[in-house]
Amino acid sequence: MSSVTCAANPAFEADASKDEKIVTSHAEFTLSPSNADADAQESRRIFRDVCCVAAGFFLLFTSYQSMANLQSSINKEYGTIAQSIIYATLLLSSLFLPTLVISQLGARNTIAVSMLGYSLYTAAQFYPTAYTLIPSAAILGLAASPLWSAKCTYLNLAAQRYAKLTGQNREVVVTRFFGIFFAFFQSTQVVGNLISSLVLTQDSVWVNSTDPALLRCGATFCHEESASNASLIKDISDTQRYTMSGIYLAFALAASAFIMAFVTPLSRHCDDAVVRSSTGRSPTQQLLATLRHLRNPQQILIIPFTFWSGLMQAFLSAEFTAAYVSCGLGVYMVGYTMICFGVFDALFSYCCSPMVKRVGRVPIFCFASLLHSCLIAVLFLWVPNPEQMYVFFVIPALWGICDAVWQTQMNALYGVIFPEDSEAAFSNYKLWESSGFIAAYICSNLICVTAKLYILAGSLALGFIGYVFIEIFEYRKNKLS
Structure with missing residues (x-):
């Protein structure tokens, strides 16, 4: 769920003007007449708490993201169905639950409690059936939105207090x-996938490059025909499943315990009334605002690109891992290839903002669109072959570069074009990105990879066209102002 960023669950991120109103209208953001040493000590505590929140998410998503990457390979029947249920319930919960949960529990406790929903889904991996995966996936989806919204609330209010104490912007x-x-969060792809690869390497079988079944990998791969590829996509052993699930469950449970043990409640830094009121609109108000925002022409234009964002993330984790890596090399190599994705995604995420400042937003969007189009073309034509090992790593690496652009700059674009109603705009971001995830996972077992690549290419083309019109509108607006 790397696509779920703070901006993707933004109902709790107010824009700058709203934040300033909060700061000026509540006494807790006014520095008390304490001495400089006390202020410095509190600022250090806030910085430590932020690092601890990040570390807790690192533990949790080291477990979840790596397990999600394997669902289409190790749980062929129900894995992708469960993933679609996660995003469907997340979509619903984002409209109704975060405000209610955070107002009752506070941000710190909401993070810790919501993490237990992920632990339940990880525990279901010990015995993955419809009766364990689907209910636990629904619970995870319900927990996900309060988790990310509480994280946004915590970091935003902590930053406001820290800025006040230190006199910084x-x-x-x-x-x-x-x-x-996000430096912590992006690292989860590396550590988690390394764990899965090391566990699954045990008793693994190297695929023979002359095996005729390889011709059924890649674009011609169909999940419903995966039984015919049994020589290539083997089920993992019970020992491997229990070992991997046990490690990931320990990480998930440790995340919740870590948050409760080391993260200070926001009420320690801010007045508790502000923490509970900072969650903005009521659920009904948020839903109505989200729907009203669909009347905005620019919101309509950006929907295809937002849908594409969810679609392409789900394709990598569900289709590339199964149809190309598991089928062409073996399931034990999925983690190694996804490590490559995580490293390049993290590095380019760090470099992306300075590059945008240097060359502008439009060239970066054009670069990512062109590169992703080339990757889709390669996936159409390339038949996975163990003798071309480097290709299995180059594709996810380049995909990670593109994903870094979409995740960082799509969020920024929403903030730029909808400065007056950021909450409703980002709620639509979550709505349409989650819809992309849902559509991809629902289609996973219904159509073959070739059809999915056509859908992917069409979605990218339509999204880019909408983006061009948005830039034209922004250029004219800036020219007139």
Whole structure:
């Protein structure tokens, strides 16, 4: 669920003007007449808490993201169905649950409790059936939105207080805190996938490059015909499943315990009333605002690109891992290839913002669109072959570069074109990106990879066309202002 960023669950991120109103209208953001040493001590505590929140998410998503990457390979019947249920319930919960849960539990406790929903889904991996995976997936989806919204609330209010204590610009501090968070978060792809690869390497079988079944891998792969590929896509042993699930469950449970043990409640830094009121609109108000925002022409234009964002993330985790890596090399290599994706995604995410400042947003979007189009063309034509080992790593690496652009700049674009109603705009972001995930996972077992690649290419083309019109509107608006 790497696509779920703070901006993807933004109902709790107010824009700059709203934040300033909160700061000026509540006494807790006014520095008390304490001495400089006390202020410095509190600022250090806030910084430590932010790092601890990031570390807790690192533990949790080391477990979840790596397990999600394997669902289409190790749980062929129900894995992708469960993933679609996760995003469907997340979509519903994002409209109704976060405000209610955070107002009752507070941000810190909401994070810790919501993490237990992920632990339940990880525990279901010990015995993955319809009766374990599907209910636990629904619970995870319900927990996911409060989790991410509480994280956004915690980091935003902590940044406001820290900026007040240190005399720094609020926006600079917010950017720094979220940068720290995502530095931890992007590392989960490396550590988690390394664990899965090391466990699954045991008793693994190397695929013979002359095996005729390889011709059924790649674009011609169909999940419903995967039984005919049994010589290539083997079920993991019970020992491997229990070992991997046990490690991941320990990480998930440790995440919740870590948050409760080391993260200070926001009420320690801010007045508790502000923490509970900072969640913005009521669920009904948020839903109505989200629907009203669909009347905005630019929101309509950006929907295809937002849908594409969810679609392409789900394709990598569900289709590339099964149809290309598991089929062409073996399931034990999925983790190694996804490590490559995670490393390049993290590195380019760090470099993306400075590049945008240097060359502008339009060239970066054009570069990512062109590169992703080339990757889709390669996936159409390339038949996975163990003798071309480097290709299995180059594709996810380049995919990670593109994903870094979509995740960082799509969020930024929403903030730029919808500055007056960021909450409703980002709720639509979550709505349409989740719809892309849902569509991809539902189609996973229904159509072959070739059809999915056509859908992927069409979605990218339509999204880019909408983006071009948005830039034209922005250019004309700036020219007139």
